[in-house]
Structures are given as C-alpha cells and as structure tokens.
Amino acid sequence: MTQKSKxxxxxxxxxxxxxxxxxxxVHKWYGQFHALKNINLNVRSxxxxxxxxxxxxxxxxxxxxxxxxxEHQKGEIIVDGIExxxxxxxxxxxxxxxxMVFQHFNLFPHLTVLENCTLAPIWVRKMPLAEANEMAMKYxxxxxxxxxxxxxxxxxxxxxxxxxxxxxxxxxxxxxMLFDEPTSALDPEMIKEVLEVMIQLAGExxxxxxxxxxxxxxxxxxxRVIFMDGGEIVExxxxxxxxxxxxxxxxxxxxxxxxxx
Amino acid sequence: xVGPWAWIRKNFLSNTTNVIITLLACWFIIETVPMLLxxxxxDAAWTAENRDECRAKxxxxxxxxxxxxxxxxxxxxxxxxxxxxxxxxxxxxxxxLIPILFDRAPLHKYALxxxxxxxxxxxxxxxxxxxxxxxxxxxFGGFMLTLVIGITGxxxxxxxxxxxxxxxxxxxxxxxxxxxxxxxxxxxxPLITLLFVASTMLNYFLPPGITFxxxxxxxxxxxxxxxxxMAEVIRGGLQAIPKGxxxxxxxxxxxxxxxxxxxxxxxxxxxxxxGIVNTYISLYKDTTxxxxxxxxxxxxxxxxxxxxxxxxxxxxxxxxxxxxxxxISCFAMARYSLYLENKLKTDYRR
Numbered sequence: 001m002t003q004k005s006k007x008x009x010x011x012x013x014x015x016x017x018x019x020x021x022x023x024x025x026v027h028k029w030y031g032q033f034h035a036l037k038n039i040n041l042n043v044r045s046x047x048x049x050x051x052x053x054x055x056x057x058x059x060x061x062x063x064x065x066x067x068x069x070x071e072h073q074k075g076e077i078i079v080d081g082i083e084x085x086x087x088x089x090x091x092x093x094x095x096x097x098x099x100m101v102f103q104h105f106n107l108f109p110h111l112t113v114l115e116n117c118t119l120a121p122i123w124v125r126k127m128p129l130a131e132a133n134e135m136a137m138k139y140x141x142x143x144x145x146x147x148x149x150x151x152x153x154x155x156x157x158x159x160x161x162x163x164x165x166x167x168x169x170x171x172x173x174x175x176x177m178l179f180d181e182p183t184s185a186l187d188p189e190m191i192k193e194v195l196e197v198m199i200q201l202a203g204e205x206x207x208x209x210x211x212x213x214x215x216x217x218x219x220x221x222x223x224r225v226i227f228m229d230g231g232e233i234v235e236x237x238x239x240x241x242x243x244x245x246x247x248x249x250x251x252x253x254x255x256x257x258x259x260x261x
Numbered sequence: 262x263v264g265p266w267a268w269i270r271k272n273f274l275s276n277t278t279n280v281i282i283t284l285l286a287c288w289f290i291i292e293t294v295p296m297l298l299x300x301x302x303x304d305a306a307w308t309a310e311n312r313d314e315c316r317a318k319x320x321x322x323x324x325x326x327x328x329x330x331x332x333x334x335x336x337x338x339x340x341x342x343x344x345x346x347x348x349x350x351x352x353x354x355x356x357x358l359i360p361i362l363f364d365r366a367p368l369h370k371y372a373l374x375x376x377x378x379x380x381x382x383x384x385x386x387x388x389x390x391x392x393x394x395x396x397x398x399x400x401f402g403g404f405m406l407t408l409v410i411g412i413t414g415x416x417x418x419x420x421x422x423x424x425x426x427x428x429x430x431x432x433x434x435x436x437x438x439x440x441x442x443x444x445x446x447x448x449x450x451p452l453i454t455l456l457f458v459a460s461t462m463l464n465y466f467l468p469p470g471i472t473f474x475x476x477x478x479x480x481x482x483x484x485x486x487x488x489x490x491m492a493e494v495i496r497g498g499l500q501a502i503p504k505g506x507x508x509x510x511x512x513x514x515x516x517x518x519x520x521x522x523x524x525x526x527x528x529x530x531x532x533x534x535x536g537i538v539n540t541y542i543s544l545y546k547d548t549t550x551x552x553x554x555x556x557x558x559x560x561x562x563x564x565x566x567x568x569x570x571x572x573x574x575x576x577x578x579x580x581x582x583x584x585x586x587x588x589i590s591c592f593a594m595a596r597y598s599l600y601l602e603n604k605l606k607t608d609y610r611r
Contacts, residue, residue: 067511069511069512092514093514095512095513095514096513096514099512100508100512102505102508102509104503104505106503106505106506106508106509107509108509108524108528109528110527110528110531110605119513119523119524120513120514120515123515123519123523124515124519172514
C-alpha cells in the first residue's frame with residue numbers, strides 16, 4: 001500500500017459513521033490452523049458486498065467474526081462504531097443491529113413462524129406483543145408468506161423457511177445483514193424465491209454482506225465482489241471488472257469452475 | 262373380509278408360527294387366569310379377626326389384614342385426630358396438579374405459583390405449628406410418607422438437576438468443576454449409603470444440641486440423589502440441540518438466560534421427557550429404601566403387620582397390596598409422559 005492511499009484509508013476509517021464494518025489486520029486461528037490472514041475490509045453504509053471463494057477459504061468465518069459468533073485473535077473489528085472485544089455488552093449491542101441468515105435457516109422448531117419472528121423484538125427490544133405481531137406480519141408479507149404465520153417451521157419448504165429466517169432477522173430492524181450461504185442448502189427451484197427477497201431487500205438501503213456462490217445475484221446486486229482463498233482476501237473489485245477481467249490466477253480458476261459446471 | 266373374525270385371523274392366525282403361539286398363549290391364560298381370579302376375588306376372605314378365621318372361611322387371599330390395617334398403611338402413626346390434615350393436603354395436591362399438568366385446565370397461567378405454594382401449604386398442614394398442633398415427623402408413615410418423599414423429590418430434583426446440567430456446561434470453570442464433582446460423587450454412591458449418612462453421620466457435622474429432623478434429612482438426600490441423575494438426563498437433551506439454535510439465539514442479541522429459557526431448554530426438556538420420567542419413577546420406587554433407616558413406608562408397615570401373630574404368613578396379600586399402590590402411581594406417571602410427548606410432538610416435525 002502506498003503512503004498516500006494508507007493516509008486516505010486511515011482518514012476514512014476514522015470516520016466510522018460512514019462505515020458499517022471496519023476490519024483491520026484481522027487474524028483468526030483454529031488451534032494451529034490459520035483461518036483468517038490479515039483481513040482488511042471496510043464496508044460502507046448501505047454497501048452490498050458479495051464474498052465468494054472455494055470451500056474452506058474462510059469466507060463464513062469472516063462474516064461470523066462480524067457478530068462474534070467466532071472470536072478473532074488479532075486485529076480490530078468495528079461494527080457500527082463499536083469495537084468488538086471480549087466485552088459482552090458491546091457484543092450484544094452489535095448483535096441487536098446485525099441480522100444474520102444461516103445456511104440451514106436455524107429457525108426455532110418449537111415456535112410458530114410468527115413466534116420465531118416476534119421473539120427477539122419482544123425479549124430484546126421489549127416491544128409489546130401486539131406491536132411485535134403487527135410488525136412481524138408486515139415482514140412476513142414482504143417475504144410473501146403471511147399465510148404461513150401460524151404454522152411451525154417443520155411444516156414449510158426449505159425456501160419458505162429461509163424466507164421466514166430473513167423476515168425474522170428484519171424484525172430486529174438491523175442496519176447490517178449478514179448472509180451465510182443462504183441458498184446453498186436449498187433445492188434449485190427454491191433458490192429463486194429466496195434470491196428475489198434478497199434482491200428486493202438490497203434496494204432498501206441496508207448494508208448487506210453475503211457469502212454466496214450465486215454469481216447472478218452478485219452481478220445484479222453487489223457493489224463489490226470479494227474473492228477469498230486460503231484465509232486471505234485475494235481480490236476485490238466491482239462485479240463487472242471482477243467477472244470480466246479477474247486479476248489473479250486463483251480467481252480465474254475459481255470462476256471457471258463455478259461458471260462452467 | 263371384515264368383522265371380528267377377520268381381525269382375529271389377521272392378528273393371531275396369519276401363519277403357522279402365529280397359530281402355535283396363539284394356542285400356547287390361550288393354554289397359558291386358561292391355566293393361570295381363573296386360578297388367579299379365584300385366589301384374588303372369588304375364594305378370598307374379606308373380613309375376619311385373624312388369619313385362622315380367614316383360612317376357615319375361604320381358601321383364597323385373606324384381605325382382612327389389609328382391611329384392618331388400611332388406615333395404618335395410609336397414614337402411618339399420624340395422630341387420628343389430625344388425619345384430616347393429611348386428607349386435606351392430598352386433596353390440595355390433586356387440585357394443584359391439574360393446572361400444573363394440563364395446559365387447558367383453568368388457572369394454568371398460575372401453575373408456577375401453585376407449584377411454589379403447594380409444598381409450603383402442604384408442609385405446614387402436615388408438620389403443624391402456626392396454630393396447628395405440631396406432629397412429629399417420625400409419626401409419618403405409609404403411603405402418605407411415600408407421597409411426601411416422592412413428591413418432594415420429584416418437585417425439587419428437576420430445577421436442581423437443570424441448574425447442575427447448565428453448570429456442567431458452564432464456561433465458568435469453578436461452577437463447572439463443582440457441578441461435575443457433585444454429579445459424579447452422588448452417582449458414584451448408592452442411595453442407601455446416602456440415607457445412612459443422613460440418619461447418622463450428619464449429626465457429627467452439626468453443632469451439638471442442634472437436632473435436624475430425620476425426615477427432612479432424608480428429603481434432602483433423596484432430592485440430591487435424583488437431581489444428579491436428572492442433570493445427566495437433561496445434559497443429554499442439551500447436547501442434542503443443534504449448534505445452529507444457539508447461534509441463531511446469540512445472533513439476535515438474546516442474553517444467555519433468555520436464550521436458554523425461550524429457545525434451548527424448551528427443546529432440550531422435550532427431548533428429555535422419557536428420561537426425566539424414568540428418573541422420577543425410579544426415585545418414587547426408591548422411597549421404599551427408607552425402611553432401612555427406620556422410617557415406616559408402606560413396606561415397613563407391611564412388615565410390621567406380618568410380625569403381628571394374628572396375621573403371620575400373609576406376605577402375599579400384604580406385598581401385593583403395596584405393589585398395586587406403586588404400580589398405579591408409576592403407571593400414571595408413564596402415561597402422563599406419553600401424553601406430554603404426543604402433545605408436544607405437533608409442534609416439532611423435523
């Protein structure tokens with residue numbers, strides 16, 4: 001990095017209002033295994049980022065560090081102006097503002113769809129039940145399954161479950177949404193309905209960081225695409241450049257593998 | 262083909278092996294059941310002054326011993342004038358259990374308060390004081406004693422076991438070590454040993470002059486014993502909950518206790534129901550062990566009855582009677598557990 005760009009970087013990163021997520025020199029180890037190597041990533045407010053890369057490249061680990069589902073050992077992560085450290089209060093504050101959608105949905109099977117959505121608003125935001133129900137119905141309508149509100153997750157298809165999971169996250173009115181391979185566990189015909197919801201969401205000024213292999217989604221929605229391999233960010237660029245003109249051999253190889261399968 | 266004959270054909274006579282087994286079973290039933298019924302009912306003597314009178318009257322069971330000793334079997338040596346207190350406690354218990362056990366019953370909303378109030382009210386009624394004549398706990402006995410020990414153990418071992426199970430998985434090392442140590446120690450020692458400790462050794466540890474009611478000590482030991490097993494049953498349930506559930510709860514910013522109460526425990530306890538009820542049943546039956554330290558549970562009363570020269574040799578009748586009492590209680594628990602599992606199954610279709 002040149003002196004000038006470094007200065008510029010520091011100036012910008014000190015202005016945390018402009019950035020939703022700042023990661024500086026982040027390292028993570030699982031025992032001996034070096035899972036994240038010197039990650040530097042600044043995500044502007046309302047920016048849409050897509051992270052891709054081969055299996056085991058550290059992309060899930062990276063976004064799970066943002067809401068401290070994984071602990072990083074070195075470097076700093078600042079989310080919405082709050083540095084993530086051991087301080088449990090800070091972590092809980094950050095988690096309230098950061099929604100997460102998981103590969104396997106992780107809906108609560110003993111609660112109805114509606115109860116899944118209202119649980120956190122009621123117990124974390126202390127919202128009255130009636131208000132929480134009304135809001136949850138609003139978000140369930142947005143993901144186009146209000147009629148399933150009183151069913152249990154086990155009664156829904158995978159695509160429906162994932163849309164409920166998105167609605168559940170949105171009920172906390174997060175400023176940042178993390179998607180950890182949201183379509184990887186779905187049958188092909190259900191991927192579309194989930195991506196449609198995500199594309200709609202992307203138009204609404206929320207910060208989105210998505211780990212996904214849906215390159216069509218990346219082209220349509222992403223402001224930047226990040227390619228990771230071996231725990232490092234190998235390349236990042238806007239989607240047009242990224243797909244048309246990848247710089248690194250590893251990126252080229254990866255793209256040729258997933259685009260021509 | 263329809264009708265009873267078709268049903269019999271399908272279920273009992275579908276092939277040669279089945280036909281043979283059916284015939285053998287019929288032969289066995291014909292050989293035993295009439296004899297048993299004769300002994301139990303048709304040839305039984307229901308009233309008599311002593312064993313010889315029974316034998317003179319009929320060749321079957323001599324239920325007169327149970328008839329004469331029934332109140333002893335029920336109340337032990339509880340003073341006759343105060344037995345209404347035992348009855349009232351029992352009625353209160355039944356009325357308290359309905360809203361606790363069935364979620365459609367009236368007052369179910371207050372189940373937790375009822376469950377907290379019941380032991381206090383029943384304890385006051387049974388032991389006395391505060392306006393009631395005090396009754397020494399060594400006068401407790403019979404089924405009433407079984408119920409007191411069993412229900413106390415059942416009521417307190419679940420919350421205690423829950424805390425131990427959570428403690429065993431805690432990140433706080435000191436809590437974890439304490440929980441593991443406690444569970445492994447209690448599980449590694451027979452209940453009888455603990456009861457002996459309760460009846461004798463505790464006196465060494467208490468300052469002289471302080472007496473500590475024997476029944477109360479037994480209640481503590483039985484509860485601790487059951488809670489160690491309970492903790493392991495619940496730990497099994499906790500470990501069956503996928504990691505994603507914890508992560509989803511965490512990622513919403515729920516506190517540890519909220520996510521445990523709202524998300525993890527409802528699922529973990531549901532999975533653990535068979536194990537929990539299993540522990541309850543074995544605890545309930547283990548209450549008979551208190552006979553060894555001199556408390557008069559139904560078996561103790563039974564032995565005392567057999568020692569009476571008028572009724573010697575009637576152990577079949579006495580032990581069968583006690584067995585029926587235990588079977589009814591335990592079978593009820595088993596059925597309730599099935600009911601609960603089925604009820605909760607509807608909302609968990611994975």
